[in-house]
Amino acid sequence: MEILHTAAALQAYTENCRRAGLRLALVPTMGALHEGHLQLVRAAAQACDVVIVSIFVNPTQFNNPDDFRLYPRLPEADANMLAPAGCTVLFLPSVEEMYPKPSVMKFDFGALERVMEGTHRPGHFNGVATVVGKLFHLSRPHQAYFGQKDWQQVAIVQQMVADLAFDLELVSFPTVREADGLAMSSRNRRLPAEARTVAPRLYAALQLAAEQLRQGASAAAAQQAASAYIASEPAFTLEYFEIADAQTLQPVSGWHPGQPVVVCLAAHLGGVRLIDNIVLQP
Missing domain, CATH: 3.40.50.620 (HUPs)
Known part of the structure; x- marks a missing residue:
């Protein structure tokens, strides 16, 4: 090399x-x-x-x-x-x-x-x-x-x-994840030990929203449920939680099997800003 x-x-x-x-x-x-x-x-x-x-x-x-x-x-x-x-x-x-x-x-x-x-x-x-x-x-x-x-x-x-x-x-x-679901990121090295233990909740929140969308919930309802889940852990400060068209990145009202949708978030934890997403493909 x-x-x-x-x-x-x-x-x-x-x-x-x-x-x-x-x-x-x-x-x-x-x-x-x-x-x-x-x-x-x-x-x-x-x-x-x-x-x-x-x-x-x-x-x-x-x-x-x-x-x-x-x-x-x-x-x-x-x-x-x-x-x-x-x-x-x-x-x-x-x-x-x-x-x-x-x-x-x-x-x-x-x-x-x-x-x-x-x-x-x-x-x-x-x-x-x-x-x-x-x-x-x-x-x-x-x-x-x-x-x-x-x-x-x-x-x-x-x-x-x-x-x-x-x-x-x-x-x-596709995103590569740790065994507990946390998206691999160079910034993960900066997470304090206590913060690292709760960090996988971000992926769990994305999964929660995705499952609600698959079951027919509106984007607003899925977003609210996932945001509330994150807020239940006071160590997080949620910056945004968005459900958008996977190509245009513009907000959508829901999801149907013919439409690729991306669920994205950014949150602060232990002084570190983390991002993650899940894609719902047709």
Whole structure:
């Protein structure tokens, strides 16, 4: 596994791969890797000749300075995990390398970003689109791999790929969970022990809402029941609980078997902000 630190080195490497007719995959991450990330790397290694994993804690997508400062950074441990999973190249740039000058570009994803994360984290998706766009340009992958825990992010990136005509396929994989149901996340490392014991209640709340929808309850009733379940544990501060069309992310009144619906939440627990979702497919 090669480790590259500069944009020029990555561009030169991928240009050589392209000329050799190799198929490239990109797995963008912010590090502090877990099994969810490794699932993406393994899938990419099966589909492509070269797997590029980027690790970059992107400052432009954080609207909370403390969250950026406290985000776990474990580059050595991450590198040790990546090679056995099939990573060919680890791209580890500095902030100065990715942003030699402050970015002034502004993205507007319309209705896709005016709900959920977009409402509660102003500027977040502009930062995501900026860094992902840079990574796409530098690595020129045939495929890019993302996890569905960040469902709205996947929808935003998919829109960017279509609007800017990136010549790549976006591949997304279902959320990987701990044995007790908690969605794997780099931020889970920051949970105090007591908070970690109640964290799986978030997934249980999503399951509760999904089951009510399957039984014919309205979105409002399912949302109310799940929110009340979360509120019964005082350690949680619920930020949002939304039931939306899985493609447009706009609110729905209920669910029928012909409509893909996503149930999403964000909550604070033990000083850590957690997100999760469940998808009800046709």
